[in-house]
Structure formats: C-alpha cells, structure tokens
Amino acid sequence: MALPQLTGFLFGGGEGHGGGEAAELHLAYCCVELETETAAAVEQAPLGLGTLLANASASGGERRAALCKSCHTLDEGGPNTAGPNLWGVVGRPVASVDGYNYTAALKAAGGAWTYDRLDQYLKNSQDYIPGTAMAQRFAKPAQRADILAYLGSLSANPVAFPAPVVIDEETANAGEEADEAGEEAPGGH
Numbered sequence: 001m002a003l004p005q006l007t008g009f010l011f012g013g014g015e016g017h018g019g020g021e022a023a024e025l026h027l028a029y030c031c032v033e034l035e036t037e038t039a040a041a042v043e044q045a046p047l048g049l050g051t052l053l054a055n056a057s058a059s060g061g062e063r064r065a066a067l068c069k070s071c072h073t074l075d076e077g078g079p080n081t082a083g084p085n086l087w088g089v090v091g092r093p094v095a096s097v098d099g100y101n102y103t104a105a106l107k108a109a110g111g112a113w114t115y116d117r118l119d120q121y122l123k124n125s126q127d128y129i130p131g132t133a134m135a136q137r138f139a140k141p142a143q144r145a146d147i148l149a150y151l152g153s154l155s156a157n158p159v160a161f162p163a164p165v166v167i168d169e170e171t172a173n174a175g176e177e178a179d180e181a182g183e184e185a186p187g188g189h
C-alpha cells in the first residue's frame with residue numbers, strides 16, 4: 001500500500017500542503033492529560049507550631065515585621081494607624097484595642113489571640129477570617145514562626161510557646177532546616 005506516500009509525493013510540491021499535514025499530526029499529540037499536584041499540599045507545615053517556635057528567631061521575625069509596620073505600630077502604647085497597635089497581641093482578646101474601628105468580621109471572631117490563631121491569620125488572613133480588613137499571606141511556616149516569636153516578645157509578660165509535638169518521623173525530617181536556629185525560646189515546658 002504505497003498510496004499515502006504517493007499522495008505525499010503528488011502534493012509535496014512546496015505549496016504548503018506538507019505544512020498542513022504536520023500541523024494535523026501535531027494536534028494528535030496535543031491532549032495528553034498532565035498530572036499536576038496543587039501547591040496546597042506543599043504549603044502545609046511539616047512540623048508542629050511548638051517545634052517551629054522553639055527553633056524560631058525573634059530577631060529574624062523583627063526584620064520581617066518591618067512590613068507590618070506600614071500598617072501597625074508595635075511599641076507599648078503606640079497609636080493605631082491603618083491597623084491596631086500590636087504590643088502584647090499574643091494572649092490579647094481579638095479586636096480589643098481601644099479606639100480602633102475593627103471590622104464586624106474580626107469582632108465576631110471572639111476569644112483571644114493564641115500563637116496558633118495568629119499563625120493561621122498570618123498564613124492567609126482572608127481565608128481564616130473572611131471579611132477582615134487585613135489581606136496578608138505568609139506561606140512559609142518557619143518565617144511565620146519567626147514573626148510569631150517576635151510578636152510574643154512584645155510584652156512585659158510573654159506568653160510561653162506551645163510545647164513541641166513531633167508529628168511523625170517522615171514529616172519531621174522534612175523540616176531539618178529549623179534545627180539550625182539557636183535556642184532563643186523564652187518559654188515552653
């Protein structure tokens with residue numbers, strides 16, 4: 001059966017038909033489904049928050065908190081600016097700074113700011129408290145822990161970090177970087 005070749009020979013006179021065939025062949029390969037993993041699984045904390053905090057760097061967090069200062073004061077008795085003053089925020093009731101006009105969403109959240117709740121708020125404030133006026137996302141658990149360690153230091157009576165909990169060996173190994181930081185943790189049990 002030499003017909004296809006013959007046809008190609010007959011139409012292959014350099015008038016563009018060959019190009020058309022090539023395009024059709026290419027199309028035949030276009031639709032193989034690719035398996036893609038979503039980023040969501042990758043963003044999850046490999047270590048418990050207590051472990052991350054025990055290895056966190058408050059001074060590193062202070063540097064990262066420069067960003068927060070565009071909207072918050074961090075010193076004791078500092079004024080409310082775009083956001084409320086953050087001195088002593090760990091352990092403080094949510095939405096409780098006098099004179100700051102909080103959103104209804106944040107006021108409705110209730111309770112007090114723990115390290116864990118702050119971690120979730122910083123990870124994705126709009127996801128954690130839909131309708132809050134703050135829109136911040138810090139994807140990296142160790143960087144959030146640095147910021148949290150710094151926030152925790154902004155107090156006359158710092159709240160102790162939650163106790164480290166090892167989740168399991170495999171996931172713990174994924175976070176060996178965290179072991180390099182010194183033992184700056186002020187508290188813990």
Ligand code: HEC
Binds near residue numbers: 084
């Ligand atoms: C672009 C402005 C902006 C930036 C940057 C920002 N925030 Fe906020 N933040 C706000 C606003 C506005 C609110 C009030 C939210 C509301 O009322 O819903 C807020 C609220 C908060 C609260 C709740 C305080 C309370 O009294 O309940 C915390 C905690 C907080 N921010 C932490 C941070 C930290 C930590 C950073 C830096 C890593 C940061 N924010 C960066 C604007 C900002």
